[in-house]
Amino acid sequence: MSVLSPEVEDLIEGGEFALLDLIRFDLPGKTVGYHRGGRKFTYNGLLYLPNRYLQPGDLVSAVGVAVTTRTVVFSNIPVTDPEDAVARIEEFNYQNTPAIITALAGEPNTSNVVGVLVSTIYEIDQVRYNEGAVSGSERTLTLMIDLQPPGRSARGSTGVKRSSEEQKFDNDPTDTGLEHVATNATIPEEWGQVSR
16 A cells, blocks of 8 residues: 555656655754755745755664664855754754655656655754865865654663563554563672672
């Protein structure tokens, strides 16, 4: 069963559609959106700013307790636009604020959006700045924002024992996985001098 709208499915089946990448940050006191186009774009009542969101980023993950991280790249060229929150992101308490990356499907060669292809929620982990090497007479100035999944996985391994209710909250309300997990043998703690 598809979770796509029938209109988006029909567009995909037709074999030709436009793709628009959006990113939205819900910073404390300010919601701001960006897209990878050349002019301002309004979607769901939010104005998405152009020419700053450069790369939708790669996912880096590993097995075990490692957290999957997605790094998105923005231009860090200074601007005077007061609505451009990424240009002044250090003014916000951005740690763990929501970021939503969405891919929209639209009709080719138009501004008509048909629907959402995929939308993923993350939290901001950290912001890094990069000055590229001089190429000719130019230097690339970029800003990288590391995003991680919200909730438990973004906090990493804490070594704290989880309850079944926590497992259900983070995963699925019907999750029974912890009911079948083996426990480590308990080792008694001995205080003071122990004679053996």
